[in-house]
Amino acid sequence: MNAILLGILALPLLAALALWALPIALGDRLAALYGAVVSGLVLVGSVLLWQRTEGWFAYSGVQQRLGDSMRPLAAVTDGPWIPPLGVRFHIGVDSISVPLIVLTALLTFLCCIYSLKITPRIGRMRSLIALLLVIEAGVIGAFSAMDLVLFFVCFEIVLIPMWLIIDIWGDDHDRAGRKRAATTFVLMTVFGSALMLLGFLLVYRQAGTFDLVQLTNSPVLGGHGVPLAAALLIAVGLAVKVPLWPLHIWLPDAHAKAPTVGSVILAGVLLKLGTYGLIRILVPVLPDATVTIAPYLAGFSTVAIIAGSLACLGQTDVKRLIAYSSVGHMGFIGLGIASLSEAGMQGALFANIAHGIITGLLFFLAGAIKDRHDTSDLRTIGRALYARLPRIGALLTFACLASLGLPGLAGFWGEMLILLGAYNPADSLPRATYLVFMVIAGLGTVLTAAYFLRLIRNLCQGDPADNPASAFAVDLSRIELITWSPLVVLTVLLGVWPGLLLAQWGNL
Amino acid sequence: MTLTWTDWQAIAVPLVLAIGAVAVLLIDAFWRSSTAQLRHTVVTLLTGAVILFGIVFVWAQRDDFKPAFCRPVTEGPAECSLVFEPLTAGLWGVLLIGGLGVVGLSAYRLLSADIPVGEYHFLLLSALVGATTLAGARDLATVVIGLEVVSLPSFALVALRRDRRGSEAAMKAFLVSVLSTAVMLFGISYLYGVTGSLHLTTIANRLNGLDANLERVAFAAGLFVIVGFGFKIAAVPFHAWLPDTYVGAPVEVTAFLAVVSKSAGVAGLLVLVVTGLAPDGSDLRLVIAILAAVTMTVGNLAALRQREAVRLLAWSSIGQVGFLLAPLAVGDAQAVVGYLAAYVIVTLGAFGAVAVVQRHRPSGLLSDYRGMVRSEPGLAVALIFFLVVLAGLPPGLAGLFTKFAAFQSVIDAHLGWLAIVMAINVMIGLAVYLRWVAELFLLPADDPFSVDIETPAVVMVSLFTAAAVVVSVLPSTLFALAT
Amino acid sequence: MPLVLPLLLAVVLFCLGVYGVLARRNAVTILMSLELMLNAVNLNLVAFDAWHLDGLATGQTLAVFVITLAAAEIGLGLAIVLLLFRGHGHVDADAARDLVEHEESPT
């Protein structure tokens, strides 16, 4: 059991090193296949993990439930790592981390499959695949870390690979732009994580341990003073990653400049680290301080929803638009977490997964459109995609509808539960404020619909006469179909059967 | 008349080093018959052997207490001028490893460069003698002597190539350092005047019971002493000589300055702080904290736009010293030694890589490294790893955890503002090193650096890499150095 | 004799030395100014020693050490100055600026 977890942690790393060891010519040819095999194995392993986990081991957002909500972790490996610093190597999974791990494995796998046929213009596939595997390992590590410092380390592992991916394989039309985007991303995230580390150290000073299980069992109480400072630092550090308005500024550029697989991983997986951290660390470890800052967190999330949607309405670049839509959606997740209610929490967790799937699909589609037109600028691409690329257009419409939270598709349940959580938040929170937030967020869903419809209208629809089909624009290729169909299926499946995930988290 | 006693094991290492130094000099002077090649090998081996002995000795004795030059006093325990204790063992270990690394590094290039082998190793060893003495010193006189014995050989080393640049670099380093010595001595004289003793412990005891005016004098004196060390370790604002000197000296001498001489300075300062010149909560610690903040910020910021590899390393070493000063300001010896060890290993590695490139590309610009990840994969990967460790990001876990320890000690000492400054500097430092890494990854590159690297270089760089990897995988070894 | 006078003298000497180091261009003069500073230190030490009636004569011992150091420093310093002269043809400390980073086109 824990062998599986260790395996899916170690396998990608070792595989990446082995890949770099290969000679370049050979490596470039084999890379995608090799990556597909490895990440496929990881995916199998993560699914195996899923079967064995039951329940959510810790959620102390509601204090009185603390006692009976404790369930044992699965796949635990616990050993000393750096005794002088009190750092342990403690990993394990429960039902809130496993779905995210599976999502990570799935998206990486799909990216590798996608790279079998469709590769960035620069080539250098060997390094690209290897970096993807490293990122996968880091993210899985972060999702399974049960020690604050281990979490921090895994949180940092992904930075440099992602920076390289954006900087090397990014938009090959403006080199300066992609370098700036990459650097902004990595620097802001590093600063955030440094602040988060300070928060962890404050926690350590109070509690004397970095171990999440112990910290969850006996959280750091007290809503002001050092716990509050720690909570603030941790929240800000993670908010950079989420990203929460106004710390989102790195996101649009990073997503817009990154290569397709980079955007997919970035939006589908990396953003989840932030929200996962909030749920896994902030809420259980610093309950009282969290209650103190929750209203502000919720407020900023609500602003993020509105500001993100409005910004989307003003975008003229399809990748930027989708990136900004992530700002809005992550705002919803933040609101759900800040409601500190079970509905909100589960909504946030659900929305994490749903956003990963749907936005992954959206970025795949955006990448496909960009590859076909060699630009992602709506005005240059022209309109009437239905006429030129009917299948891709239809898929885009589907993805947009899913992303704007159409009931019956995956996007809905998360947002619904989050709004429900905001409707009756935890008793310790000001209800009236949250009602206001709920209403604003509800209007935000309308804005979301507005910008997605605008996208469909300006991109897919229009008069074919004045938007002639470009010569090389071939419709949905087989590899794209293979890559995207799992995402589509999952979107529908989770949409009609939310219990699939909700049952995992069950009654806390 | 009082009698003093000495445990000779305590001074065995400096003694052996000194003897080795003399031996090297004699061999080089009187054994003219052999070829330069042979002489060079012999000298190098001898030096290495001597240092190696020191390391082994330290390792063997690492956790027992051996005083030297002690004399009984009426009140309190005996005053000893030089003490070998676990802390000393850790510092000596770092210094000697650094020295060994420099020897290895110089084994690569000396033949071609017009540097007299014998003098070089003699000076190296004598500097090590000073460094070890400094790290073990427990009274101010010994501190001064040790410091001078570190410094004077290093100027000679800088000037050893006897060329225009070398002389200028030496002149700058010399003037600054001598001024700093003067300032420090001035401070010491006042400390002596206030307390009537030069033994650190005694001084610490007597500082407590001073009246206000004398306390102010003592503070000024302590400030002067710290400033003297500030020159030595190039803390801002006493850093300006460093970049010029680093650029002017031969690369392995630069490595020596960055590793041995700097570590010696840090060691001396650490001794002063932990043995009570700056007790907990004293203003002097505050001064060191301020120095740390300013130093790391200025160093990293200035490194941000450098175009020459050595200059960038010079400024970044200033930044690193800032990070070293942070735990030093709260007297956390363990964090300091751990950080120092990681810094020494990685800096040696980086200078090794730079030495290889600069031998073939004398201009030493960052652009010379363009595309190396494809043309010279091994060297590039090693260099990237060193840089990442310096930046303190995975996979460079050694750097990450030493920085982590620094953060931890600062947080535990309730120096929140310093912690924030450090966080900001982690970001700036990352920006600094990423510029270089980006150059390495940049493809396609017009005439990328590609040569068949000489075997000694390959050996040395891979050794450093191995060491760095080991301490990254098992960071606890770093902190085991000083327990 | 009160302690103040030698201390005052020492301070004056030290400041003179600092001034010389900072203001004089000729390297040799700078070395001399450094000597001045070290001698200020010696004066301090001896004065304090006398004041403390130190049985171990610590101050005087250190003073002797300092004199030795000064000798060594001057020796090395003059050697370096000589080297400087050979390289540059002058001994002006502030005129040796080869090592400044030159403004090329930024990479």
Add this chain to the structure above:
Amino acid sequence: MIATVWRVAGVGFSLLLILIAGLLYGVAPEQTSFLNSSVGDLTIGFAVRTDDLTVLLLAVVGVVATCVQVYSLSYLHERAASYHALVTLFTAAMATVVVADSLFLLLIGWEVMGACSYLLISHYWERRDARSGAVKAFLMTRLGDVGFLFGIFVLGVGAGTFRISELDPAQISPGVLTAGTLLLLVGVVGKSAQVPLQTWLPDAMPGPSPVSALIHAATMVAAGVFLIARLYDVFSASATTMTVLAVIACVTMLFAALCAMAAVEVKRVLAWSTVSQLAIMFSALSLGTQEGRHAALFHLVTHAAFKGLLFLCAGVLLHQVGSAAFVVLRRYTRRGKLRKTLRVTFVTMTIGLAALAGVPGFAGFFSKDTVLEAAWEHAHKDGSAIGWVVLASVGLTAAFTAFYCARLWLWVFFRTPALAGAMGAFEQDDPMADLEDPDTSKLKEAPWLMLGPLVLLAVAAIGLGYVDGLHLNWVIALGSTVLVLFGVLPAYSLWSRGADPRPVVLEREFGMDRAYHGLFVVPVRWLSKLSVLGDRDVIGAYVRAVGRSGTLASQGFRLLQTGNVQTYLTGAVVGVVALAILAGVIAR
């Protein structure tokens, strides 16, 4: 190939619905729930139920859907696959709404219907009006649905369950009840295009006519009526909600009827009349009595029949003539061509219009009279103001309806003797007034595949009036007949004089579209510009400023490296002093 599959599937599915309705007829009501999962102390899951209402609506949906699918077989050839697929999906969604017993299942069907309507309206996506109409429709209904969702929260959390069959008004505190029902009402208003969210329905007309018949006349827009009927005891338990509903309904029915009187395009007239007829149903519901509910449902059924019929007829006009604008149709009518060639269409459309106008003997007459009767009962028996208001406004609306039906019928199908073949009242907005008449010889009757459904629905438009059993309150019947006459006569006199006065306020539809544009669209555009600029020039500016300041500082430090050792020393000495002072200051 795929198109054929979907065609078959579509027809098959709608037939299946009818079959199911038939099987479920008379079965004892029951509910089953499935796929439940508990969130906290609430249960999120699905449930279905069967009862008379379900069967009734299933039957209506099935029949209309079948007619529309069959009709579409020959009506529409381009993009048939996606069209039939979407229509089928829509039918499924409507069926879901009808059978749902869990509010969330209902919401799913509810919004999927909206999405299908959006996609079908923009079926001709190369046409600008279709695009904008689709977006408008989706956004307005979505806005209502947000309220709907919140209503579900309020009721569900208040009652502790999201099962419709378990919602017991007695268990819910009145405040919660009112809030919840009012919020649900918002969704209903959006879906059924009642004031103030009415403007999307007329603009949805660029969609294919069969779609208008199915979605925007018979089923989806009627879903609001169904919902209130489904939750009738919950709604009727809150007097406030019922009053609001009554006010909305009365305002809407008159508003829409007035707009219909000035519309110059057949489908637009029908769209507005749909709005006003829906309002009549709501008004019946707002009475809060069982008679009211019954009347509303009765009217819903008949309306589905004759309004579906009318839209399909309009579709024939569009299909054969190419436009449903009065002005174009007049060109054919001038020769009396339209009536003679499209004979079946003419007859069926006449039946439909008669039913809509409430001519005695047709279905609409009976259903409208039941509404009036219910209102009358409620009014003079329990003497409620609502009753009187409803009674009055329905009566007035009946007259208006008769007027615009007659106007439509006369102007489209009959040449005006007074005008002696001139275009008459529609000259001014005729783009091709100076052109000679189109070649009317090509004009011919539609294929029977399209006419079949018409006939079927026409029969229904007459017959459905009698299925409810004939119990006429003669007073009301007489009254409503008189009202119809009051409506028809002016229309006839105007037509015979060749005049068609259209007050500008009515043509502009009270300017609400423009008002909404100014109130919501424009500000949102500004805000979006603002937020983009804000990101770029405020937040982004700070980030860039940090980067630039770092670079500048770096340059500055490089300048400090003069290379002059004495400057370095000076700096150092200054530093010592500064350090001493700083430490002293902090130590204080």
